[in-house]
Amino acid sequence: MSIETRPDTPTPPATPDHPDAHDLSVVELLRRLYALFHNKRFGLLLILAMAVFTLVGVLFPQAPGETLADPAVRDAWLDTMRPRYRGWTDILTALGVFGVFGSIGFKVVTILLALSIIACTTHRLPQLWAQAMAPHVSVRDRFFDHARVRATTVVRADAAPTAALLKADLHKLHFRTIADADGTPLYADRNRFAPFGTVVAHVAFVVILAGVFVTTTFGFRADDLSVPVGSRIEVGRGTDLSIEARSFTDSYNPDGSPSDYVSDLVLYADGQQVAEQVVRVNAPLRWGGWSLHQASFGIAADLRVTDAAGAVVLDEALPLQYQLEGRYAYGKVEVPDTDLLVYLITPASGQVVPDIPAGKAQVEVYRGGTDTPVFTTVMTPGEPVDGVDLTWTFERERQYTGLMLSRDPGGPIVWTGCALLAIGTCWTMFLRHQRLWVRLEAIPQGTRVTLASPDRHDSIFARQVHSFVAGLGDTDTRKK
Amino acid sequence: MLDLSRTLLALATGLLALALLVNVVVVATRRRAPAATAVRPVAVGRGGSHPVSPLSPAALDDDGPVTAVRTSKRGVAWAADRSVELALLAITVALVIRSIHTGHAPFANQYEFACSFAWGITAAYVFFERRYGVRALSLMVLPLPLAMLGYASTVGSEASGLMPALQNHLLLTAHVITAVIAYGAAGVSAGAAVLYLLRPHLKFPGLPSEDLLEEIGYRAIVIAFPMLTIMIILGAIWADIAWGRYWSWDPKETSALVTWLIYGGYLHARVVRDWRGKKTAALLLLGFAAVLFTFFGNLFFGGLHSYA
Numbered sequence: 001m002s003i004e005t006r007p008d009t010p011t012p013p014a015t016p017d018h019p020d021a022h023d024l025s026v027v028e029l030l031r032r033l034y035a036l037f038h039n040k041r042f043g044l045l046l047i048l049a050m051a052v053f054t055l056v057g058v059l060f061p062q063a064p065g066e067t068l069a070d071p072a073v074r075d076a077w078l079d080t081m082r083p084r085y086r087g088w089t090d091i092l093t094a095l096g097v098f099g100v101f102g103s104i105g106f107k108v109v110t111i112l113l114a115l116s117i118i119a120c121t122t123h124r125l126p127q128l129w130a131q132a133m134a135p136h137v138s139v140r141d142r143f144f145d146h147a148r149v150r151a152t153t154v155v156r157a158d159a160a161p162t163a164a165l166l167k168a169d170l171h172k173l174h175f176r177t178i179a180d181a182d183g184t185p186l187y188a189d190r191n192r193f194a195p196f197g198t199v200v201a202h203v204a205f206v207v208i209l210a211g212v213f214v215t216t217t218f219g220f221r222a223d224d225l226s227v228p229v230g231s232r233i234e235v236g237r238g239t240d241l242s243i244e245a246r247s248f249t250d251s252y253n254p255d256g257s258p259s260d261y262v263s264d265l266v267l268y269a270d271g272q273q274v275a276e277q278v279v280r281v282n283a284p285l286r287w288g289g290w291s292l293h294q295a296s297f298g299i300a301a302d303l304r305v306t307d308a309a310g311a312v313v314l315d316e317a318l319p320l321q322y323q324l325e326g327r328y329a330y331g332k333v334e335v336p337d338t339d340l341l342v343y344l345i346t347p348a349s350g351q352v353v354p355d356i357p358a359g360k361a362q363v364e365v366y367r368g369g370t371d372t373p374v375f376t377t378v379m380t381p382g383e384p385v386d387g388v389d390l391t392w393t394f395e396r397e398r399q400y401t402g403l404m405l406s407r408d409p410g411g412p413i414v415w416t417g418c419a420l421l422a423i424g425t426c427w428t429m430f431l432r433h434q435r436l437w438v439r440l441e442a443i444p445q446g447t448r449v450t451l452a453s454p455d456r457h458d459s460i461f462a463r464q465v466h467s468f469v470a471g472l473g474d475t476d477t478r479k480k
Numbered sequence: 481m482l483d484l485s486r487t488l489l490a491l492a493t494g495l496l497a498l499a500l501l502v503n504v505v506v507v508a509t510r511r512r513a514p515a516a517t518a519v520r521p522v523a524v525g526r527g528g529s530h531p532v533s534p535l536s537p538a539a540l541d542d543d544g545p546v547t548a549v550r551t552s553k554r555g556v557a558w559a560a561d562r563s564v565e566l567a568l569l570a571i572t573v574a575l576v577i578r579s580i581h582t583g584h585a586p587f588a589n590q591y592e593f594a595c596s597f598a599w600g601i602t603a604a605y606v607f608f609e610r611r612y613g614v615r616a617l618s619l620m621v622l623p624l625p626l627a628m629l630g631y632a633s634t635v636g637s638e639a640s641g642l643m644p645a646l647q648n649h650l651l652l653t654a655h656v657i658t659a660v661i662a663y664g665a666a667g668v669s670a671g672a673a674v675l676y677l678l679r680p681h682l683k684f685p686g687l688p689s690e691d692l693l694e695e696i697g698y699r700a701i702v703i704a705f706p707m708l709t710i711m712i713i714l715g716a717i718w719a720d721i722a723w724g725r726y727w728s729w730d731p732k733e734t735s736a737l738v739t740w741l742i743y744g745g746y747l748h749a750r751v752v753r754d755w756r757g758k759k760t761a762a763l764l765l766l767g768f769a770a771v772l773f774t775f776f777g778n779l780f781f782g783g784l785h786s787y788a
């Protein structure tokens with residue numbers, strides 16, 4: 001298949017009409033791919049393509065979390081978009097605009113961008129190294145006539161003292177000089193390692209992408225943990241953690257805007273207390289790679305269910321975390337070992353509703369998958385009610401604190417990448433590799449000095465070069 | 481205290497408007513110098529340097545020598561420059577007073593951020609005007625802080641407490657200072673880009689050369705890009721602390737990323753042969769459009785940043 005695996009006999013020269021004449025070897029294919037990836041135009045197009053994808057993600061609402069993965073949830077979510085996008089909704093959905101960041105296109109562009117950055121950097125590194133360590137110091141005379149920055153002056157001295165003077169003055173400005181065998185400076189530069197900042201910035205971007213990959217692949221996140229104040233819940237989901245909320249306080253400014261949310265939390269691992277902390281929005285609890293964040297808060301209802309024999313089948317504080325028409329707050333739970341789904345509904349805070357008096361709660365019990373409740377009643381706190389062979393007690397309402405538990409092995413990688421990116425961009429942008437080629441010519445009046453740089457338009461540098469050169473013209477008398 | 485701060489901002493608005501007006505007149509009425517009095521870039525020195533490329537950027541990068549540049553030292557143009565600097569001082573003091581009064585950096589709501597944005601652009605303008613002396617730039621750039629201050633005067637200027645998520649003074653300050661510097665420099669780059677694109681169609685003498693405008697646009701991004709980078713990283717650190725994840729594709733952070741990618745694209749476009757020139761200037765404008773969109777985005781989309 002590839003040249004290397006062929007027998008050592010020379011391949012017969014292919015005639016132009018022979019199809020194999022145009023065939024690619026694997027090496028050649030790879031070489032061309034590499035050339036494509038380190039092509040600056042291709043890289044630019046990838047950056048811009050990523051910008052376009054990202055822009056689409058800003059312009060259109062993005063379906064949260066796993067919404068798009070579950071057809072039922074997805075349709076419900078799309079229905080909330082229909083009033084806004086009308087007939088376009090399905091077309092936009094088909095185009096993937098509501099889930100840009102999970103789309104194949106976005107992933108492909110990201111991967112291509114990463115490959116391109118790697119190719120650019122490996123391709124450029126030897127050039128940068130050569131430019132810093134072994135620059136081409138001798139140039140043709142034409143160069144001095146066409147370089148962007150050119151300045152010339154006549155020093156009334158012979159070449160040797162002029163060379164010494166020039167070198168000394170350049171060193172004062174932190175230029176390094178490279179001279180030929182007899183000490184005549186040919187080239188001067190400063191900040192020669194500045195271009196390596198781009199290498200750091202490029203590597204950084206790839207490191208960040210790698211970190212994000214690790215986060216999304218190996219990270220853990222539970223952002224819907226509701227812990228009623230004064231109780232302890234098991235996190236489950238493959239962890240051995242449980243969380244207790246001792247208290248929760250929300251406080252407000254005089255103008256009604258919130259000023260603080262504070263939960264007093266205890267974390268248990270394997271039944272043992274491992275951490276306790278007062279957690280605020282900007283002060284999460286961190287333990288053993290886990291982070292516990294304040295995310296929300298609300299009211300929970302304590303519901304107790306017993307069977308005919310008096311055994312407790314359910315005893316839970318149910319967060320009333322969902323809203324209905326802005327007037328009702330409700331929570332739901334499945335009764336263990338049954339097919340019963342329970343909704344507990346109360347008036348939303350501050351709302352007066354006709355069917356549920358303040359302080360009471362309505363219970364609705366559904367049998368797996370059906371739409372009509374098998375049992376429904378309004379309950380008074382502390383008074384047991386019988387229904388579907390069980391006894392239901394709504395004990396009381398109390399506050400719950402909504403927490404988010406996460407574990408992110410990608411974090412350290414992302415932060416390393418971020419540090420490199422910040423360093424790399426500042427390094428590249430704030431330092432500048434400045435290069436000057438030098439020509440000394442003996443003329444009757446003395447020595448003509450010409451400095452020239454082919455680098456981009458940089459009027460500040462040009463000005464410095466000119467005043468430097470003008471200063472040289474002065475110096476010859478100064479020295480005498 | 482807050483009243484004093486508001487008065488100072490009004491004063492700054494007046495000074496900026498005045499400077500802009502003067503600069504419009506100065507630039508529009510500038511004439512070519514008679515050849516004899518032309519300011520020639522002849523460097524002094526015994527041997528005499530023979531500059532074959534620009535010596536003093538503003539004066540020499542032009543098509544021809546221009547009188548307006550070094551005729552009378554203290555004319556109206558000089559006064560215009562001082563009045564921009566005075567305006568910068570007034571905005572600075574106004575923001576400091578406000579911070580002392582509210583107890584936090586002036587970045588907590590749209591009003592405060594608009595004033596800070598105005599500060600950023602004015603500061604960046606003063607920096608570039610001092611470095612390059614390109615007066616024409618002010619025609620494109622000064623309207624921006626004026627518009628920001630005007631906008632600020634239409635939104636409520638009441639001091640508000642900080643939302644719980646914003647209560648991290650160090651990060652809030654660092655995150656938004658970098659944003660303000662980045663956005664200010666981006667404003668200058670956009671001004672330079674507009675001039676660059678208009679340059680071939682404008683017949684005024686004494687406009688800066690395209691090369692110099694390109695340089696200024698780039699130099700502004702040299703400041704803006706690292707600041708944007710740091711701003712986004714600080715935002716990610718903060719999000720990790722406050723929300724438990726460093727990135728959540730929140731519209732505001734995502735549009736900051738769009739801005740960053742556009743400017744990243746710009747930096748690379750400059751080194752791609754047939755992208756240089758008009759296309760790179762267009763990217764600068766696109767980048768600034770993204771800056772404005774990020775800034776005003778709250779008006780269009782909700783999201784975790786919607787408290788701003």
Ligand code: HEM
Nearest residue numbers: 038039040043044116117120198201205425428744747751
């Ligand atoms: C989004 C990811 C990228 C970031 C953050 C990034 C960052 C940078 C920065 C800050 C510079 C310095 C620009 C200047 O000095 O004006 C730079 C230069 C450069 N980048 Fe990138 N870059 C990225 C992607 C790429 C890609 C995909 C390629 C390859 C096609 C590439 C190739 C280059 C090259 C060749 C230069 C040197 C330009 C010159 O000659 O001055 N970069 N990059």
